Amino acid sequence: MTRPITAGVDGTPESLAALDWAAREAVRRGLPLRVLHVWRHVEAPSAPDPIVQRGWAETAAAEAVRPVTERHPGLHISLDVPEGVPAETLTKAAADAELLVLGSRGHGGVVGFLLGSVGGRVVAEASRPVVLVRAGDKAASEAAGREIVVGQDGSPEDSAAALGFAFETAAARGVTVRVVRAWTLPPVFAYSPASLKLLDDAGGLEPYERKALAEAVHPWRERYPDVPVSEHVEMGSAGQVLLSVSGGAQLVVVGRRPHHTAVTARIGSVAHGVLHHAPCPVAVVPGAAAEG
Structure with a gap:
C-alpha cells in the first residue's frame, strides 16, 4: 500500500507553510498528498446550521489547496474535510501516512503545545513521523x-x-x-x-x-x-x-x-x-x- 504524505490545514499561516512543505516532499518522494482539514460543529444559539459550517470548512480547505495544485500540476492531491476532534483525527490519519505535516508557531513551540492541545498531543501519540513547519518556511x-x-x-x-x-x-x-x-x-x-x-x-x-x-x-x-x-x-x-x-x-x-x-x-x-x-x-x- 502506498502511504500518502498527509498535511493538516486550518487556514493559519503556519498550516499553509506546512502544506507547501508537504507538497514539495510528496513531489520529491513520488507520493500522493492528502490534505486534511478537521472541523468541529459549534453548538450555540447564534451558530449557523451544521451544513453551513461544513460548507465554510470545505471552502477554506479548497482555497488552501488551490495554489498548491497550480504549483504542482502533476501531484495527486486528495482533500478530506471530516468533522471530529482535531487531535484524535490527525493522530489516526498519521497511522496511515508516510508522514504527517503540521504547522507550528515561531519560537515558543508547537501550536498550543504548552497548553497541551492539538499539536503536542499528535506529536506525542502519532505512530508515524510528524514534521512541524513554521509560518516563515520557504522552498529556498x-x-x-x-x-x-x-x-x-x-x-x-x-x-x-x-x-x-x-x-x-x-x-x-x-x-x-x-x-x-x-x-x-x-x-x-x-x-x-x-x-x-x-x-x-x-x-x-x-x-x-x-x-x-x-x-x-x-x-x-x-x-x-x-x-x-x-x-x-x-x-x-x-x-x-x-x-x-x-x-x-x-x-x-x-x-x-x-x-x-x-x-x-x-x-x-x-x-x-x-x-x-x-x-x-x-x-x-x-x-x-x-x-x-
Whole structure:
C-alpha cells in the first residue's frame, strides 16, 4: 500500500507553510498528498446550521489547496474535510501516512503545545513521523548546501528510526546528513570494571562516543552510499548540541521514545527543546516501540 504524505490545514499561516512543505516532499518522494482539514460543529444559539459550517470548512480547505495544485500540476492531491476532534483525527490519519505535516508557531513551540492541545498531543501519540513547519518556511530554505541534522542517542536500535528517516529524506533531496551524538560525563556510581575496560579499550570517553556513533551510522552509510555523511560528537546535553548545529540546517530530525504519564503520552525533553527553538522544520520520529 502506498502511504500518502498527509498535511493538516486550518487556514493559519503556519498550516499553509506546512502544506507547501508537504507538497514539495510528496513531489520529491513520488507520493500522493492528502490534505486534511478537521472541523468541529459549534453548538450555540447564534451558530449557523451544521451544513453551513461544513460548507465554510470545505471552502477554506479548497482555497488552501488551490495554489498548491497550480504549483504542482502533476501531484495527486486528495482533500478530506471530516468533522471530529482535531487531535484524535490527525493522530489516526498519521497511522496511515508516510508522514504527517503540521504547522507550528515561531519560537515558543508547537501550536498550543504548552497548553497541551492539538499539536503536542499528535506529536506525542502519532505512530508515524510528524514534521512541524513554521509560518516563515520557504522552498529556498531547502537549498542543496543546507544539510539535514539528526540526533543519534543510545544504541543503534534506539536511533534506527530517526536515522532511517534522515537518510531517506537526504537521498530524496541530494543533501548531506549530519549525525550528532552528544555525551556527558557519567556519574561516579555508573563506573564499573566492565565499563572502565570498554573506555580503556576505546582510548577514553570521547573516542568511545565516536566509535559508538560510527557503528550506529555504518549500516545507513551502506544502505545509502550516495548520501554524504558528517559525524559530529560533542560534549553537552543532546538538545543543546542539536540546536547549536541547526542554524544552517534545512531539517532537524529527532527520535521519540514512548513516554507515558498517568493520563497521556508525552514527548521527551530533547524533542521538546528542539521543537521550541529550532529555526527550521523539525521531524519527530517515533521509535519501534511506538510504531503501529
